[in-house]
Amino acid sequence: MRTGTQARKYRLQGAGLDLALPYLMLAPGLTIVLGVLVYPLWDGLRASTRAYRYGSPVADVGLQNYLHLWSDAQFLNALWVTVKFVALSVSFEAVLGFALALFCLHEFRGIRLLRTVLIIPMVITPVVVAIVFRLIYASDAGMLTALSKATGGGEVQILGNPLNAFIGLVALDVWEWTPLMFLILLAGLQSLPHEPFEAARVDGAGAWRVFADLTFPMMRPVLAVAIVLRTIDAFGTFDQVFVLTRGGPGEATRLISIYGYDTAFKFQQTGYAAALFVTIGLVVLALAFSAIRLLRRVDAS
Amino acid sequence: MGSVVFKNVVKNFGALNVLRSLDLTVPDHKFLALLGPSGCGKTTALRILAGLDMPTAGKVFIGERDVTRLQPRDRDIAMVFQSYALYPQMTVADNIGYPLWIRGTSEAGRKAKIGEVAAILEIGHLLDRRPRQLSGGQRQRVALARAIVRDPAAFLMDEPLSNLDARLRLTMRGEIKRLCQRLSATTIYVTHDQVEALTMADLVAVMQGGELQQMAPPIEIYDRPANRFVATFVGNPPMNILPAALCEQGVTVATGIVPVDQTRLAACRLAEIVEIGLRPEDCSVAPPGEAGVLQGEIYVVEPMGNETLVNVRLEGGNVQVRAGRDFRGVVGESIGVAFDPANACFFNSGGLTAVHRVNNNGRVK
Structure with a gap:
């Protein structure tokens, strides 16, 4: 068996930074995808249910x-x-x-x-x-x-x-x-x-x-x-x-x-x-x- | 059925000379093995016979008919490829029936024939499957079935067993031999495996460097090799070749003098032989120091179960000896190698066999 001081030298798998690292590395890409793909798509869907006049939404028209x-x-x-x-x-x-x-x-x-x-x-x-x-x-x-x-x-x-x-x-x-x-x-x-x-x-x-x-x-x-x-x-x-x-x-x-x-x-x-x-x-x-x-x-x- | 003849066939790929004037005749109903190391031109010869490649010069005949410039389909041949070359999107039945379908055989006739050959090759239960759902051995059988479904003038096989695992290869070797005997068809079988060639063929043609070295029945290829190449290529373990010099009583091999009878000695002298060839089974281990025994030491001992292969280091090179299964020896131990020179063959400086073994078909023990 290993003593306590020896154990501290080893990093455990699936704990601490090891657990957070994948999410940290995903974060920038995810932000970009959300900003330039997901939001515009949602905005477009929302726009498709509205009526516009002079470039501004004036009414919600549903599926009209x-x-x-x-x-x-x-x-x-x-x-x-x-x-x-x-x-x-x-x-x-x-x-x-x-x-x-x-x-x-x-x-x-x-x-x-x-x-x-x-x-x-x-x-x-x-x-x-x-x-x-x-x-x-x-x-x-x-x-x-x-x-x-x-x-x-x-x-x-x-x-x-x-x-x-x-x-x-x-x-x-x-x-x-x-x-x-x-x-x-x-x-x-x-x-x-x-x-x-x-x-x-x-x-x-x-x-x-x-x-x-x-x-x-x-x-x-x-x-x-x-x-x-x-x-x-x-x-x-x-x-x-x-x-x-x-x-x-x-x-x-x-x-x-x-x-x-x-x-x-x-x-x-x-x-x-x-x-x-x-x-x-x-x-x-x-x-x-x-x-x-x-x-x-x-x-x- | 028909005979197959190559007449002065030459094949160049650009500057590369693959076949230099091949002359070869396969009699009707015979099974010929084209044997040689890779790059010797055996597959090229087969492809020229099939019409898949054109010869640079020379002629090819199938059953008296000059087919040199004919399309493959007009040559009346069937071929089995190394990779089986099944049609991937067709079922097994469609694969087998394709040569018939192309020739306009009626559906009923096709079905009957497919069923017949499938039964011969025991693949009747696979007819609805596709090639990718089959194992290697099954694909092999389908490829064979597709070849025998017609009644062609000749069967061509291009290393049909080399993609199978070792055990299946042994089984299929026997099966193909049986099949060919049953069909009694002219068959050209390309292989680099000398065991396949010896076990299956009626005739073996050994090729090297684009040239035919020897064509003879398997036993003759084994016992009376035409030259040094055939001697060492056929046989496993291969024939031992040692430098030899002539003296009064016989030949000097390594450090020993082996007596040879006078008529053969005279023939050897006339031919100016330089090397002696000995099959491993014609040698035996002997206590060192006896007269007529070559002195050496044990280099490797390989127990095979049924026998023991002993590699002995002599003065002029190493020699493989087949010893009994109970042979015990330690590496480095001094040992003698005995043989009867009547079983030996002798090569001249050109590598041709100048003096053959005394007995053609038996061994002098």
Whole structure:
């Protein structure tokens, strides 16, 4: 047995500073999270239940803002435009990204350079991309018009025509975000085991059957996660539209984010805008949860 | 079924020469083991046969048919991979039935055939599982089932046992041998394990440095190795090699003179032999100091249960001797090593076996 004086030399586990240390070390981070995440979220929720005039809350209206959303034609249109935009962009990005990833899986001269070049659009600031696309689309001095005139055509109306403006926006998004899809899917393809593919070739499968029976089923979890992540991201698209069209012409490219921005900052309806974004937030949250569940299922396998 | 022929097959990976002109013929219905250390080109040879790699030069034939430039699927072969290469997202039944499904076999025909091979490999109860729910041995059986579900011209196996634990490996070794005998199919089996090669194969082809060293039935590989490499690579513990010099009565090994009969001595002299090779089981421990016995001291004693391996340090190097299970010796103790030179083989300076053991299939004791 140890004597008293000896015992004092040892520090016991789970006592004194040892017990308090974890909380002390958590405190700064916790304070920051509370200050910049939790409080604004709560404030936003509170704002969504109020009516505002000239930027100040004037009345508590309960869930009135939320209910009003569903009879607001502009909101419903913005939601519809957003869903169309997300569905089109993300499916094009998935198909293109998968095709590029499959192509870049082969080893040949210059493949490293090609892979790097393909990723560049993703790392350019979105606003810069939008400005460049506006220069391409502009009907008077834009590159498309110049091209058309050089080949004997007239002015090309992209941003002035509702359908063309929407297609132009999707094209921009596809150009900028296909690389992300490509990157995730290429990493997924590269992590697949090699031997089953050789086994399939010996067993008699041609290129198409190898893709349909092996590559695609094995890539399904990665593809699902990539699509969900990209979908969540696309729901929040703002800067490109803001620079390219500001939602026009008419309401053709007015995504939910633009409509919310207009509501809050142009029309000063802070409470209504808060309710709108909380609603969209819940939609995105639901998507995020499905993404996490997919990830878990991948882990389990 | 068909024979398999490699004709002057060369394979380079960039500047690396992996196969230098491989010539090899596997007769119909034979089980050939391609044996060699890692990097000897045996797996490359198999992959070229499968069509997964293209040879730089030369031709490959399966049953008279030139398949050198054919796609793997047009070669009529089945292959078992080291990592089993099962299709992870398919059930065991779908895995086994895949080669049939690709060939458009009807559902009923497929089911019957799957059931048949599953019964042979005793995996009938696993058909609804996925590969990740199986143990290593079970995966191995599924991979084998997928290979035998068709009736290919040749079976290719790339170290199929090396991912299994030691005990399971012994079991599966016997099972695969039985299976191949039952199918009576031309089989090319790549391994680096000489025991697998000797126990399973009808023919063993020993490779090293991209070249075929010797191809013969296992017993001949063991008893009449073509060169120093084959002699030391096959056999466990490996053959002892000692420097040897010729004298009037016989050969001088270490410090002792061992008498050799005149005809073999003449052959040795003609071939200018420089080394003698002795299998551990052809040596025995003897009291030191007797005539014709090599003098040495005990270096290591390893009791194996059924026998005792004694490593004896001699003048020219160490020698492994198989002694009886009741052998007792102390490290450092002086001891003699006796052997009958009729069981020895002799190597010339080029490392080739110049003079073989006297008796082909038996041992002179």
